[in-house]
Amino acid sequence: MEIIKQGVDEIIPEDELVEKLKKSEKEHTPLRIKYGIDPTAADVHIGHMVPIRIMRRFQDLGHTGVIVIGDYTAQIGDPTGKNESRPPLTADDVKRNAEKYMDQLYYVLDKDKTEVRYQSEWFGKMKLVEFISLLGKFTMAQIMAHETFRKRYEENLPFGLHELMYPILQAYDSVAIRADVELGATEQKFNILAGRDMQRYFNMPEQVAILMPILVGTDGIEKMSKSLGNYIAIFDSPEDKYGKVMSIPDELIENYFLYAAFASIDDILEMKRKLKEGVNPKEIKQELARRIVTLYHDEDSAKKAEEHFNTVFTQKDVPDNIPEFVVKPEKIWLVQLLNNAGLVQSNGEGRRMIKQGAVSINGERISDMDYEFIPEQDMVLKVGKRRFCKLVLSQ
Template sequence: METSNNVSTELQALVSRLKRGTSGIVPANGLEEKLAKAEKMGKPLNIKLGLDPTAPDIHLGFAVVLRKLRQFQDAGHQVIIIIGDYTALIGDPSGRSATRPMLTAEEINANARTYVDQLSVILDREKTLVRFNGEWLGKLDFAETVKLASRMTVAQVLQREDFANRYATHQPISLHELLYPLAQAYDSVAIEADIEMGGQDQTFNILAGRELQKEMGQDQQIGLFMPILVGLDGVKKMSKSIGNYVGIRETPDSMFGKLMSISDTMMRDYYILCTDVPEEEIAALLKQAETGETNPKDVKRRLAREIITIYHGADAAVQADNEWNRVHSAREIPTDMPEFSLTQAGLTEEKIWICRLLAEAKIAKGTGDARRLIEQGGVSLNGEKVTNVKADYSQEALIGVVLKVGAKRYLRLAK
């Protein structure tokens, strides 16, 4: 027997859970209203997320939004993923400083499949509806498109920071890029979205959806924004193409290493957005790190364990932690490292020049680069620093040897 009072307390708890980490909700009280409405009507909300099928590897930055969607699913709402197969023909200009390349149909389809596979790591596949926006956008004829376009003004579009910047710095902006927000807005109309999720860089597109829904006489969706997770470099948005990312399917060891390399100031965001550690506890941990009560390194290790636990389980997380500690604090060589086959690389001669070896192993860009690394004291074989740039080794002498370059690159040489 639930009293109405209980229901509202539950709703309150849900609202605060859903609001964790969000960087904005438009309109401010929209979430409560939508949830209350859903409850009253006994109908789940349509939660929309649009995906551009360009970079099919899901990383922690992307997971921020997906994890939020999962919370909605767990609360019984309908998640609708829209694969922007049609809009990929345009290329989302959001946050971009240059025109995105257009994709071919094959690339888009391949990417879309990969996406759907990977989404299920975080989302409940059974409760996820996947649609392609070519389904409705492909049916619009030119007249309808122009009519849609008439609902937005150039000034509105140019208000966007990314466009404004490009315009101000005399970068080219193609006309078709201006149509992107409109297409995305039309997606919201097509599926009658109640909530559209997105990173902060989606603000304009999502608000355009509200406008268009209003024009078409629909209930307006609310915009639920998540902050952009800063990548490992601490500067730019986490992204595959920049390479500053942690993929959710990476090995625990790799994730651990990458997470330990983020700067201290980034810990808060990562804790809030990438883990389920309660907010009060996060605050306490960070405070300890700041006062020196706990070594900040250990607070970061905890962060890495928390994240890895989500994707690989607690045991794997502890193991990765141990391994990391062994290699980086105790300075022992890693248990696992990539192998490099000399024979496969064609290094079978009696005399193998060390620079050639580094180049073939792709550890150096070429022998000139390898020479520099050695001259700078960055290369060692079985822990012994290589000092002679002209050194030759026989294949026999190299087999089983651990090649170390720089602080973190290890390779075990094999036949």
């Protein structure tokens, strides 16, 4: 269970999962682990891979991963978290995207233990009377308990009747493939629990919901999304992946170690210890970037990506001759050091410059106004566009 629970936000209900695992082992019957995708685009980013990594853990334990391609729901568009209806896709768009999508998921999944199913296998054969019966399994009160629907209704925002069908269609998928477990982001909780209800209506054992947090994008604000430009794509080159990881705010380091690099608990504790002791976050992010590139490529690609980053970015826009400032190799508050070195006129100005994103160390932007670190020889501090200082350690 500890292997499965790492990086998981919630298991509903956990005791049922334990019993399912015991029964599976006793009867030598693998569990069926469901994850549904709406291939609304061809590109997959590392945020999509959070539940896929969990599925791979189940596969390594001998279970079967079942990917449900939402060729019906993708033509509706998942309304979760949206304040407006999404434009529908054609069947050809969905099929083309799905093929490319699976190519990327196989970077992680064991192809021999992966079953790919399309909703059209069951919905394409379903008669109208059967579909109406399916709708009758749920009440309007249940559907309007969905936060997105409720919010749009209260704010008088439009949503179509077809969008109300989305959770019901996703729920029936669990019946069609006889899911034992369904994986998804925390925002999918309503839909996944609806799957439990639907299985119960069909007198089937109810699936267990395993929910994971949504990976925050590289901007540190919104969830990772191609439309927002804050994503790291699976098809990105090793150099691009490395550079994008290095651009994340320091506050995301722990989150990315856990959900993007899938580091062990021991590795995460070691990373937190280093940060607490004042190790430069850039060094920690370099380790993080190497881990992520290695996950999707290999160690040699990670090494070359790091060399490329250091060559192109580390000394970017730094003049040949800049003032030097002598400092002891002891932990110091960055704001105070900026003031001592004459890069700002006061601690207040130092805080303001950090808040504005105008302060960097060796090309790495610092966003924490309480940031403390241990200075290193030849570190370059930059404030704004033209204020520089190179640190020289006292003997």
